[in-house]
Amino acid sequence: MCRIFGYFNASVTPHAMRTVAALQRHGGPDATGGSRGPSWGLGNNRLAVVGLDGGQQPYGRGGPVQVVFNGEIYNHGELRRRLQALGHVVPDACDGSVLPALYLEYGEEFTEHLDGMYALAVVDTRGAVPRLLLATDHLGMKPLYLRWDAAGRSLWFASELPALLGFGGVGARVRESALDAFLSTRTPFGARTVYEDVEVLEPGTTWVCELGGAPRVRRRGTQGPAGAGEPRAAAGDGGAAARRVRQALRREVGRLLTADVPVAVVTSGGLDSSLVTALAAEHGPQHAFTLAYRGVWPFDERHFAREVAERAGAVHHVVEVDPAAFPALLEETVWHLGQPNADPIALSTYALFRAVREAGFTVALTGDGADEVFGGYERMRLAAERAAAGDDWAPAYLDALSAAPAALRARLYTDAYRAHTAAHPALPEAAREDLLHGAGTVLERITRFELDHRLPAYHLRRVDHLSMASAVEARLPFCQRSVLALARPLSDGERIRGGQVKRTLYAAAAGLLPERVLARPKQPFTLPVRAMLRPGTVLWEYARDLLAPARTAAAGRLDGRAVDALFAAQAERPGDGTALALWALLVHEVWDEQFRARLREAAAGARPLAVAA
Incomplete structure (x- = not known):
């Protein structure tokens, strides 16, 4: 398990690479490794879990194929034996050490042989120009954030968003619709992040690019070595x-x-x-x-x-x-x-x-x-029951996904922001x-x-x-x-x-x-936010300070008076929905304070939306 980062067809200083490594060293405190070539670089922070005496990354350093890897390959023993029988040398017992040989044997399809969770990057220098391959596991258990500059055909990537921002020039613009996406689905969905120029590589995705070229992106199936051949019960045979x-x-x-x-x-x-x-x-x-x-x-x-x-x-x-x-x-x-x-x-x-x-x-x-x-969520049960009764199930289900239901969002937004969100749906269209x-x-x-x-x-x-x-x-x-x-x-x-x-x-x-x-009745493993977000608690006072009307209204997206009305409602009649909406607004304000302050000057020339007092 590690953190990985790198760049392709770009110019990055050693200082910037050290900065990115430092920003995610908490996830890989046991070692830091890297490799550089003309216009490309790979790096990792290692958390030693398997094969403690080996596992130095990039794997294959000095060879034509080098790999950095975050995750765990549970079938690495089987893969190692297979690859060795085919004549490959796997240097140690670390799970990721099989990856260069696996790529050499199977090419871009090598991920089909992996059983585990992973985000990885491969640099292949065997051709006339280097090639970069990025890949994620079938569910996205190991995220990978990237910035692709289409004009310069350049890429930067990292396991964590704050680390990616360490490259500089990344995350310069916050997506205007990000607040609505957050309140609608509690976090950005699909490949989107809060930043216009940063995406997440989606689950089961292989991303390939030759130096100076355009990327090819392929979504793979969810089945793999562990799912193939599994016996399945006949429909209705619950036992x-x-x-x-x-x-x-x-x-x-x-x-x-x-x-x-x-x-x-x-x-x-x-x-x-x-x-x-x-x-x-x-x-x-x-x-x-x-x-x-x-x-x-x-x-x-x-x-x-x-x-x-x-x-x-x-x-x-x-x-x-x-x-x-x-x-x-x-x-x-x-x-x-x-x-x-x-x-x-x-x-x-x-x-x-x-x-x-x-x-x-x-x-x-x-x-x-x-x-x-x-099928464990109450919203799933209610939607199925409404659909069986012939009722419209979708509005209530979508509201259950949100941190603030549609009607509340309409009250919280300024007229200008409400108009903006109408043209930018929170959910990706295909989903x-x-x-x-x-x-x-x-x-x-x-x-x-x-x-x-x-x-x-x-x-x-x-x-x-x-x-x-x-x-x-x-x-x-x-x-x-x-x-x-x-x-x-x-x-x-x-x-x-x-x-x-x-x-x-x-x-x-x-x-x-x-x-x-x-x-026992099902209940979520969560913070009892309705009880904890009430007058007299530390959390309440903290939220009141950060969500003061003038502050929340400053960007022109939220009506400060509507946010203040949420506090009044929660103080008088505490409710789960009101508490969650306030919690979400508090989280967004904390994020804004931590990450957007560095963008204030860059955005100073941008005219804000109409501001509500």
Whole structure:
């Protein structure tokens, strides 16, 4: 697991490369490596997890093919044996060390042989001009940010947004529609970021360019070596589907526990992480980490998590965060994310992984991804029920995705900004079209949308950035191809029926978890923001200061009086929706303060939209 960065067909000083490396060294504190050629450069920060004595990057340094890699290749042992049988030399036991030989053997198709999570860059100097290849895994578990200058045919890339900005001249313009996209979907979706000139390489994408040429971009399929040949239950055979899901998860958890460093599990007390904990315990004693908040708050799950840990025979660690630390914690969290993400769980995620690292663990297994593919969200259930009744399901579903529903956004925006957003939809057009009018039932379309679009943008980037902020590799059993190959074809009834969500996964967990955990109502692992964002709390005072009317109205997008009215409503009648909207506006303001101050002078000549007092 590492952080990677580089440039192609550009001129970058060694100082700039060191700056970028320093900006993401928290994710790779064990070594820094690099290689340069005429008009190109590769760099990495290493977090040593497998093959601790080897793994120096770039892999293949000095040869015609050099690779930098962020992630984990779980089938590297099998690949190493195959490549050695074909006559290739793989220098050590590090998983990424197979990559140059794999590329030499299979060319641009080499990613089809990888089973794992990754973002990687290959420089191939065998031809008349160098060639760069970038690639991401099937779900985008390892993000890669890039700036492509079409006029100069130049590229800069990095694993994290703040690091990419370290190249200079990157992120010079914030996307005018970014605030609306953020409030509509809680973070930018698809390839977009908050910056006009920065994109994210989408999941399952291969990007290839020869020096001085234009890139070729190819989206690959989601199936791969682990998904090929997996037995699938017949439609409607719920019991067989559950058994096969349990077998696949058991196999994946066992594989993902393998590392040359200490491994822990994250246990919230809900179904998904509890099932991972129970399956991990079959391989020996585990350490399970749970986050809680000092004081008495709603949604405290520590007693459920403790019950799961005790049944599994795991050592239970409760990480308790003091709400008085939230302002400083929020600023750190927003910086590591590099762009706004409205999920209050982000603070919990950052604090939890920091504690995991402080306790001496470098790898942690989590339950992320289960809700998307097995049908775990209440909004999915409600949309399916509305559609079955012949009602219009889309407006309520889209509002449930947002940090501020459409009607509230209309009240918050100035007239000028409201007109601007009408011409710039928050969702990428292809994603929205498939969600609303694509093939399959409503629940099938929603599942596809949640898994292929929302999960990478909203969850996986957050998990990656906030785990690696503390040099912890998060591993995700539910995101493995063998599990997805079984879960994607499930029928609607195997996901949701009779008001019960995640029916197949609950059946797969039967007998492995305490009955109280299986029978409890579903609740999110999150910050109880409605209770914490109220008059008299540290978070309330912090938000009031940063979201003062004159300040929020200054850019001409928000009506400061409407924002102030949100505070009045929350003080008088606390509600989840109001609290989340205020939280989102606070996150955006913290991001604005941290990242846009450097752009103020550059943008001074731009005339702001009409300002509301």
